[in-house]
Amino acid sequence: xxxxxxxxxxxxxxxxxxxxxxxxxxxxxxxxxxxxxxxxxxxxxxxxxxxxxxxxxxxxxxxxxxxxxxxxxxxxxxxxxxxxxxxxxxxxxxxxxxxxxxxxxxxxxxxxxxxxxxxxxxxxxxxxxxxxxxxxxxxxxxxxxxxxxxxxxxxxxxxxxxxxxxxxxxxxxxxxxxxxxxxxxxxxxxxxxxxxxxxxxxxxxxxxxxxxxxxxxxxxxxxxxxxxxxxxxxxxxxxxxxxxxxxxxxxxxxxxxxxxxxxxxxxxxxxxxxxxxxxxxxxxxxxxxxxxxxxxxx
Amino acid sequence: xxxxxxxxxxxxxxxxxxxxxxxxxxxxxxxxxxxxxxxxxxxxxxxxxxxxxxxxxxxxxxxxxxxxxxxxxxxxxxxxxxxxxxxxxxxxxxxxxxxxxxxxxxxxxxxxxxxxxxxxxxxxxxxxxxxxxxxxxxxxxxxxxxxxxxxxxxxxxxxxxxxxxxxxxxxxxxxxxxxxxxxxxxxxxxxxxxxxxxxxxxxxxxxxxxxxxxxxxxxxxxxxxxxxxxxxxxxxxxxxxxxxxxxxxxxxxxxxxxxxxxxxxxxxxxxxxxxxxxxxxxxxxxxxxxxxxxxxxxxxxxxxxxxxxxxxxxxxxxxxxxxxxxxxxxxxxxxxxxxxxxxxxxxxxxxxxxxxxxxxxxxxxxxxxxxxxxxxxxxxxxxxxxxxxxxxxxxxxxxxxxxxxxxxxxxxxxxxxxxxxxxxxxxxxxxxxxxxxxxxxxxxxxxxxxxxxxxxxxxxxxxxxxxxxxxxxxxxxxxxxxxxxxxxxxxxxxxxxxxxxxxxxxxxxxxxxxxxxxxxxxxxxxxxxxxxxxxxxxxxxxxxxxxxxxxxxxxxxxxxxxxxxxxxxxxxxxxxxxxxxxxxxxxxxxxxxxxxxxxxxxxxxxxxxxxxxxxxxxxxxxxxxxxxxxxxxxxxxxxxxxxxxxxxxxxxx
Numbered sequence: 049x050x051x052x053x054x055x056x057x058x059x060x061x062x063x064x065x066x067x068x069x070x071x072x073x074x075x076x077x078x079x080x081x082x083x084x085x086x087x088x089x090x091x092x093x094x095x096x097x098x099x100x101x102x103x104x105x106x107x108x109x110x111x112x113x114x115x116x117x118x119x120x121x122x123x124x125x126x127x128x129x130x131x132x133x134x135x136x137x138x139x140x141x142x143x144x145x146x147x148x149x150x151x152x153x154x155x156x157x158x159x160x161x162x163x164x165x166x167x168x169x170x171x172x173x174x175x176x177x178x179x180x181x182x183x184x185x186x187x188x189x190x191x192x193x194x195x196x197x198x199x200x201x202x203x204x205x206x207x208x209x210x211x212x213x214x215x216x217x218x219x220x221x222x223x224x225x226x227x228x229x230x231x232x233x234x235x236x237x238x239x240x241x242x243x244x245x246x247x248x249x250x251x252x253x254x255x256x257x258x259x260x261x262x263x264x265x266x267x268x269x270x271x272x273x274x275x276x277x278x279x280x281x282x283x284x285x286x287x288x289x290x291x292x293x294x295x296x297x298x299x300x301x302x303x304x305x306x307x308x309x310x311x312x313x314x315x316x317x318x319x320x321x322x323x324x325x326x327x328x329x330x331x332x333x334x335x336x337x338x339x340x341x342x343x344x345x346x
Numbered sequence: 347x348x349x350x351x352x353x354x355x356x357x358x359x360x361x362x363x364x365x366x367x368x369x370x371x372x373x374x375x376x377x378x379x380x381x382x383x384x385x386x387x388x389x390x391x392x393x394x395x396x397x398x399x400x401x402x403x404x405x406x407x408x409x410x411x412x413x414x415x416x417x418x419x420x421x422x423x424x425x426x427x428x429x430x431x432x433x434x435x436x437x438x439x440x441x442x443x444x445x446x447x448x449x450x451x452x453x454x455x456x457x458x459x460x461x462x463x464x465x466x467x468x469x470x471x472x473x474x475x476x477x478x479x480x481x482x483x484x485x486x487x488x489x490x491x492x493x494x495x496x497x498x499x500x501x502x503x504x505x506x507x508x509x510x511x512x513x514x515x516x517x518x519x520x521x522x523x524x525x526x527x528x529x530x531x532x533x534x535x536x537x538x539x540x541x542x543x544x545x546x547x548x549x550x551x552x553x554x555x556x557x558x559x560x561x562x563x564x565x566x567x568x569x570x571x572x573x574x575x576x577x578x579x580x581x582x583x584x585x586x587x588x589x590x591x592x593x594x595x596x597x598x599x600x601x602x603x604x605x606x607x608x609x610x611x612x613x614x615x616x617x618x619x620x621x622x623x624x625x626x627x628x629x630x631x632x633x634x635x636x637x638x639x640x641x642x643x644x645x646x647x648x649x650x651x652x653x654x655x656x657x658x659x660x661x662x663x664x665x666x667x668x669x670x671x672x673x674x675x676x677x678x679x680x681x682x683x684x685x686x687x688x689x690x691x692x693x694x695x696x697x698x699x700x701x702x703x704x705x706x707x708x709x710x711x712x713x714x715x716x717x718x719x720x721x722x723x724x725x726x727x728x729x730x731x732x733x734x735x736x737x738x739x740x741x742x743x744x745x746x747x748x749x750x751x752x753x754x755x756x757x758x759x760x761x762x763x764x765x766x767x768x769x770x771x772x773x774x775x776x777x778x779x780x781x782x783x784x785x786x787x788x789x790x791x792x793x794x795x796x797x798x799x800x801x802x803x804x805x806x807x808x809x810x811x812x813x814x815x816x817x818x819x820x821x822x823x824x825x826x827x828x829x830x831x832x833x834x835x836x837x838x839x840x841x842x843x844x845x846x847x848x849x850x851x852x853x854x855x856x857x858x859x860x861x862x863x864x865x866x867x868x869x870x871x872x873x874x875x876x877x878x879x880x881x882x883x884x885x886x887x888x889x890x891x892x893x894x895x896x897x898x899x900x901x902x903x904x905x906x907x908x909x910x911x912x913x914x915x916x917x918x919x920x921x922x923x924x925x926x927x928x929x930x931x932x933x934x935x936x937x938x939x940x941x942x943x944x945x946x947x948x949x950x951x952x953x954x955x956x957x958x959x960x961x962x963x964x965x966x967x968x969x970x971x972x973x974x975x976x977x978x979x980x981x982x983x984x985x986x987x988x989x990x991x992x993x994x995x996x997x998x999x
Contacts, residue, residue, distance in 0.1 A: 078383060086386045147383065172395035173402055175429045179395065181387055185424040198427045202384040220424065221405070222398050232723055232744050262384035271387065272427075 070306045079119055079265065079298045082307055086267035089293070095269065096282065098291040102308060104128040107292060112139035112252075115282045118294040119261040120150035128296075129157040137251025141285040145261035147205040150297070155257075160248050162210045164259055169204045169242060170231070171223035176200045176271065179231075183272065184244055186218040194280055200271040204260035206242040216245035216256075216281075247284060254285045394431050396506050400520035402428075403441065403499075407527040410449045411534070413456050418449035437501045444495040451488035452531065455481055455538050463643045466542055469553050471640070478541055485539055492535060496528055512697035516725065516742070533596035540630050542641030554579045556589065556642040558627040564650035566735050567619060570612035571649065575601070575627045579639055583607025587635070590628045593618075615651065619737035622650050654683035658741035660728060662713070665778065666745050667833030669717040676728055677708040678739070686736050694727040717832040721747050749835030750776040752827055761844045764811040768843065770795075774803045774827060776834045785828040790821055790843075811845075817854070818846045916972070918984045922991040923969040929995060930955070930962055944970055958997055965990040 075083040081100060084090045092098065098117065101107060105127055107116060116135060124132070132154060136142045144151045149166035171182035185198045199217070206225060223240030224233040233239070248255045258281065262268055269275050282288055295308070316322060402421070409417040422442040430438050458481045465474035503509075503521055511518045559574040573591075577584045584607045591599040591613060598616070601609045613625070627644040631637075657679045664672030674693065680686075685706055693701040693711050703709045713726065724747055729740040756772035770788055774781040780803025788795045788809055797807040809823075820842045827837040931937055934951040938944075948966040952959040968990065972979050 086388065087384065172398040173428050174424065176387060177390040177429065178393040180385060181390060183427045185427050198424075200387075202387065203382060221421075222402050230746065232746075234744065265384065267387055268384075 067310065070303070070310050073303065075301070075304050075307065077299070077301050077304050079261070080300070080304055081293075082304075084266065086265065088266050089264055091266045091269045092264040092278070093293065095275065096278070096291050098293045100295045101292045102295050102312075104294060104296055105131050107131065107135055110138065111289070113286055113289040114140045115143055115285070115288040115291045116140060116294060117143045117145065117264075117282075117291060118151070118154075118297060119145045119264070120154075120294075120297040121148060121299045122297045123150060124153055124297070129154060133158055133250075136253035136255060139252035139285075141254045141256065141282070141288065142250075143256045143258070143281055145258050145264065147203065147260050147262070149205075151257075155255075158250055158255065160250070160255060162214070162243075162246055162248070162257055163208050164257070165206045165208045165225065167206060167225040167227050168229050169201070169206050169219055169223055169240075169244065169259070170226045170233075171220055171240070172233075173222035174220040182219055182223055184217050184219055186220065186241060188216050191216060191277070191280060194276065196273040196276050196280065198272045199263065199274050199277045200268065201244065201260040202262035202265075202268055204244060204262070206244060207246055207257055207259050208243075210243040210246045214246045214248055215243050216247055217277075218242065219244055245281070256281050256284055392429075394429060397516050397520065399428070399430070399438075400502075400506075400517065400524060403445075404520055404523050404527065406445060407524060407531070410445065410452055410531060411527060413449075413453045415446070415449040415453045419446045422446050434502065434505055437498050437505065440498040441495065441502070444491050444498060448488060448491040448495055448531070451484060451491055452534065455484050455488060455535075458484070459538050462542055463641075466553070466640050466642065467555075469640075471551055474542070474640075481538060482541075485535065488535055488538075492528070492532060499524055499528060512694060512699070515694070515697045515727070519740075530594070530596055537592060537595060537597065537628070540628075540641075542630070542643070551637075552579045552639050554584065554629060554639050554642040556627050556629050556644045558625065558644035558647055560625060560647045560649060562649065564652055565615055567615055567617045567651055567653045568734055570614050573609075573611065573613050573625075575603075575609045575644065577603050577607045577609075577629055577642070584629075584639070587629060588632060590630065592626045592628055593623050595624070595626075615649075617732060617734075618651065619653050619655075619732065620651060622648050624648055652735075654680065654686070654736045656680045656683065656686075656736070656739050658728060658730070658739045660726065660741050660743040662726070662743060662745055665750065665833065666715070666747055667750055667778070668715055668719045668721075668747060669832045670778075671712045671714045672745075674711045674713050674726060674728075674743070675708070676703075676705075676710070676741070678706075680707075683736075686733060689730050689733070689736075691728055691730045694729075696724055715747065719747055721749065723747075750778050750833055752776045752781065752829060752834050752837040754825065754827060754837060754839055756825065756839075756841060758823070758841055758843055761846060762811075763846050763848050765813055765847075765849055767808040767810045768823075768845075769806075769808045770823075771806045772804070774799050774805065774829075776829075778831070778833060779803075781827070781829050781831065781834055783830045784834075785830070787824075787826040787828075789824040789826075791816075813849060814847065815850070816845065816847045817850055819844070821845045915979045915981060915984045919969065919972050919979055919987040922984075922987040923965065926962070926965060926991045926994050930958075933958070958994055961990065961994050961997065965994065 074085070075088070076085060077083055078087045079089045081088065081090055081093050093100075101116075104124070107114075114135075116132065118132070132142060136158070144154065146152075146164045147166075149164045152163050155162060155164075168180075169182055170179040172179045174183040174185060175181050176183060180203055182201050182204060183198050184201060187196060206219070218241040221240050223242060225238050225240075225242065226233070227237050228234065244259045246257045248257075263274050263278065269278070282291060300308070317326075406418055406421040409415075409421060422445050425438055425442045428438070458477050462474050462477040462481065465471075465477065499521075506517065506521075508518060508521045513519075513522075555576075555578050557576045561572045561574075565571050575589060577587050577589060583603070583605070585603055585605040587603045587607070589601050589603060589609060590597055591601060593616065599613065601611060603609050615623075624646045625648075626646045629642045631639045631641055659677050659679065661675045662672050663675065664670065666672050676691065678685075678689075687706045688704050689706060691703045691705060691709060692699055693703065693713070695713060695715075700713060701711045703711055724745050726743045726745060727740065728743075730738060732738040753775055754772060755774075756770065759769065762768045768790070774784050774786075780801075781799055782801045782803070784799040784803075784805070786797050786799060786805055786807070788797075788807060790809055790811070791814065793809055793811060795807050795809045797805055799805040823841045823843055825837075825839045825841065827839075829836065927938065930951065934954040936947075936951050936954070938947045942950075944966045948963045952963060955962055965987075968983075968986065971977060972983060972987075
């Protein structure tokens with residue numbers, strides 16, 4: 049075998065193995081669709097038939113009855129703020145799930161007075177297993193009428209500056225804000241109840257705030273009435289035609305970025321024209337090779 | 347003749363490598379803050395907070411005392427969502443059920459009782475009696491609910507081992523608070539239980555009126571206030587009658603009216619450190635008054651209570667490590683209240699009393715932490731009992747008991763050669779000081795050495811490494827430190843050391859040298875395997891297209907061909923070559939083209955043949971000579987042809 053053939057073969061094997069690895073090796077990152085472990089978001093995507101979006105500026109503000117689910121762990125650019133504002137104002141719903149405070153820039157841009165506090169909400173009594181998994185049992189009348197009794201959160205935060213009429217859910221009076229994150233209620237740390245979910249009208253659309261994105265991860269969706277609560281929130285503006293998950297502001301590992309790039313490449317390759325072009329090329333090469341062989345054999 | 351080997355496509359390989367790097371290179375990751383966002387609930391630890399539970403129950407009993415049943419229900423109906431141990435779930439469920447039921451019972455009976463009093467004041471006796479009947483019917487249920495609630499609280503207390511806990515602990519304090527509130531609920535029921543009107547009344551009942559006057563609007567706890575009450579019936583005084591003074595709905599004192607139906611006296615206020623109390627006088631007909639007079643209640647008077655308070659601020663300084671003695675500092679801020687001199691303070695670490703201090707405004711105390719104290723959260727409680735007008739003071743301070751971080755300075759050689767020993771020297775210290783007699787374990791590739799440190803924190807050891815399967819490279823040394831002092835934390839660290847396995851390297855080098863020598867010899871031997879046949883002037887033979895051999899279209903060669911016998915030596919020679927040609931065509935995947943000469947074909951495919959190259963070329967020249975020269979082939983030529991063919995075939999195999 050010629051040396052160049054050997055090199056080509058080796059490179060080809062590396063490429064194929066790398067591609068297979070990227071495609072099939074599961075992600076372990078939070079909120080990744082390809083992650084089927086406890087902290088992925090595979091169940092949410094499947095249950096709510098959500099589509100991933102890797103660019104906020106690509107969402108179409110002209111359509112209505114859409115829901116944009118954003119879990120920001122990075123800042124929004126000014127262009128993104130504008131686009132989201134336009135999107136909601138045109139009659140769509142923004143479901144903002146935040147426990148770090150990155151969403152506050154969006155709220156400020158939309159001139160909504162509520163803010164994510166970035167404090168850790170702990171409930172030493174009403175919880176699942178320990179205070180970091182608080183149970184929420186206090187809901188607005190509309191929520192109670194749907195039969196929702198309790199939801200379980202996971203390392204949640206709280207909302208501040210929320211007017212009474214905007215509150216959807218509150219923590220119990222046994223809860224407190226662990227400002228210094230030492231797991232103890234110190235003297236200056238306030239006691240509950242605290243707002244954890246709220247809704248606001250914006251233009252012809254709605255903004256729904258929830259101070260815990262973890263409610264959407266695989267292991268949490270099935271606890272208490274978490275699924276029903278998410279369903280209630282996404283339907284607040286009417287039954288949605290499309291639910292879009294903002295992947296652009298979720299933190300990613302190199303594997304996740306490679307998976308996304310590969311997905312996009314697969315989408316391009318799945319195009320009918322591209323497939324047709326590739327088939328034609330293969331046909332041409334095969335035919336040329338066959339003719340060449342015919343000449344040789346005489 | 348020269349054989350030209352095509353050069354490797356270096357540019358092509360470089361481009362492919364670049365493509366691979368670009369495609370396979372990791373994309374830039376996107377990270378955010380490194381704070382825990384969530385945990386796996388299935389793997390989460392189960393923690394039950396009993397203090398939170400009792401505090402919640404205490405607050406819910408307040409709603410019963412305040413006669414707010416809806417609040418009680420809102421608070422207790424969500425208890426199924428509380429994190430309660432399985433063993434306690436029955437008791438907490440009972441608490442919710444009986445608590446909600448009792449709250450509604452108390453609320454309804456209270457409404458009835460006040461309505462009864464109102465009706466009596468308006469002399470609507472029948473209606474009042476109906477209400478009394480309703481109260482009498484409702485009370486057993488309320489008492490039963492109360493009793494069940496009390497038992498439930500006792501069973502919760504037993505589960506939490508309240509009896510074994512210090513009275514100053516949070517838990518015991520809350521439990522006592524709950525018991526106290528339950529007692530007040532019972533007292534309230536007792537008040538409802540006493541009839542203002544005797545059942546089976548007659549129309550000759552005489553109405554009564556009871557007034558209560560309190561001079562002061564406010565008073566200090568423990569002080570005596572002047573009260574005046576007057577009991578009359580149809581404006582006539584009722585002398586020598588017993589009147590109950592109730593504070594906050596509960597029986598507090600009994601007084602008797604004088605001949606004029608008055609009572610003027612002093613009421614010693616209890617040491618209840620609360621903002622205000624409600625005082626009410628209640629007359630229950632007794633003895634000969636039963637069946638004659640109606641009962642009566644006075645309007646409720648509210649009295650503001652005054653008392654002195656102080657804020658106790660606590661702080662802790664120093665190392666909060668097991669075995670250490672951090673300093674507790676306390677300061678009392680009386681604000682506008684006068685300072686109480688020589689106040690006694692008890693200092694508790696969890697349930698254990700560790701110090702008693704007499705001070706006025708500030709103090710300090712050394713908290714000796716036990717060496718076996720559990721790491722994590724602990725509570726320091728400082729309390730001072732009530733003293734007259736001075737309300738009790740209690741303050742909590744949470745400490746987090748940790749261990750001092752240990753630092754390891756390890757001296758390692760830059761490179762280590764094995765087989766041999768690796769020397770390890772170093773020093774251990776923490777912020778408290780050097781580690782004394784620490785137990786140190788070194789491990790490298792499952793080889794373990796253990797030493798003890800000295801009093802000044804230094805240590806010295808070595809790991810012996812024998813033969814192993816490695817050549818050269820970094821190896822990991824794991825170091826585990828177990829301090830002897832309880833205040834120093836264990837430490838585990840990993841270091842890398844470059845190790846050269848001189849023995850293995852030497853062996854491999856020797857093997858490589860041997861292989862190289864043998865290969866060289868083999869190659870040379872193979873190149874002298876056959877002797878080149880000697881022909882005269884082979885290059886002069888004109889090349890002839892091989893198609894003539896196959897198809898026989900050239901006239902001259904046909905003649906030549908026809909002149910040769912079709913069997914025998916000539917055919918033999920050509921057949922051996924034809925066999926070899928077939929094999930070469932398979933090896934090179936190149937077919938002999940019609941326009942090609944044998945020589946052209948051999949030269950074109952020689953790079954693909956490797957060691958066969960020279961053999962085949964010589965064979966080709968030999969056959970050309972046989973085919974196209976005037977040389978008459980002999981038996982020897984046939985043998986040579988066969989030898990060529992066999993050699994090529996064998997070499998290929």
